[in-house]
Amino acid sequence: MSESIAVLIPCYNEAVTIAKVVDDFRRELPEAAIYVYDNNSKDDTAKIAAEHGAIVRREPRQGKGNVVRSMFRDIDADYYIMVDGDDTYPAEAARDLIAPLAAGEADMTVGDRLSNGSYGEENDRAFHGFGNDLVRWLIKAIYGFAFDDVMTGYRAFNRAFVKTMPVLSEGFQIETELSIHAVDKRWRIIDVPIEYRDRPEGSYSKLSTFGDGAKVLKAIASLFKEYKPLAFFGWISLILVALGLIVGIPVITAFVATGVVLRIPSTVLAVGLVFCGCLSMTAGLILDSVAKANRKQWELEVYKFMSKDNE
Incomplete structure (x- = not known):
């Protein structure tokens, strides 16, 4: 060689x-x-x-x-x-x-x-x-x-x-x-x-x-x-929203039956979990765009390096 x-x-x-x-x-x-x-x-x-x-x-x-x-x-x-x-x-x-x-x-x-x-x-x-x-x-x-x-x-x-x-x-x-x-x-x-x-x-x-x-x-x-920020934060978002639904469904069921919100702490927790899940998904979407831009830049740097190395 x-x-x-x-x-x-x-x-x-x-x-x-x-x-x-x-x-x-x-x-x-x-x-x-x-x-x-x-x-x-x-x-x-x-x-x-x-x-x-x-x-x-x-x-x-x-x-x-x-x-x-x-x-x-x-x-x-x-x-x-x-x-x-x-x-x-x-x-x-x-x-x-x-x-x-x-x-x-x-x-x-x-x-x-x-x-x-x-x-x-x-x-x-x-x-x-x-x-x-x-x-x-x-x-x-x-x-x-x-x-x-x-x-x-x-x-x-x-x-x-x-x-x-x-x-x-x-x-x-x-x-x-x-x-x-x-x-x-x-x-x-x-x-x-x-x-x-x-x-x-x-x-x-x-x-x-x-x-x-x-x-x-x-x-x-x-x-x-x-x-892979979209997958990472997407899973976090899914978990948070699922937890929010678990906590919130009994509150919604009770409200439909009585017309009154009986569990204020559970309501606040459920809304907070779903809100945090939405924020996590938003962060994932933004960071995914950043990651794709960085990947494109890295690819261009590799092309430049290989072209320079072959001169």
């Missing part, structure tokens, strides 16, 4: 595994530039990575999302491979991830650990599989696209995807953000099955199952509001 390749490895306290990860990718992609971004590690991650030939840079803002933001901004290449530094993903699959990009068949490829069952066999951390399935289901329900593995840290991108991706996440929500952005903006996505292996002895996960899981769900809700 004549195109340039950058391997992006975000790291935090991965001294146990980083040497092998760098060596494996140097062996499989000798033409690639390997970048290790050290995120305030307390061990010798940066030193070991440099000794094994990686280009080491530091990101002082804590969080994987902050690291990915800096990587995407700083590094220029035709193709990018992003992989965790914990030696759970096989470097041997790197060319399989790049191939659909180089062939013009995909803009993002996703290292799928789930389809072949390797993640279920190797990973013994409780609720990780359940969390992945929940996020996959939510994205399918909201956006209609079924990822085989949405939380994987092994992905590849072309230059246009990376340079037009607005990274907003600070932490482990980044995988969810990348996935939702790709689906919402209609980038071409291909899942590539890979063999997952668990962390070696002495290496530990920095992912908090419940803490980071809650952040991921919050990120999904936030991105749903940003990307």
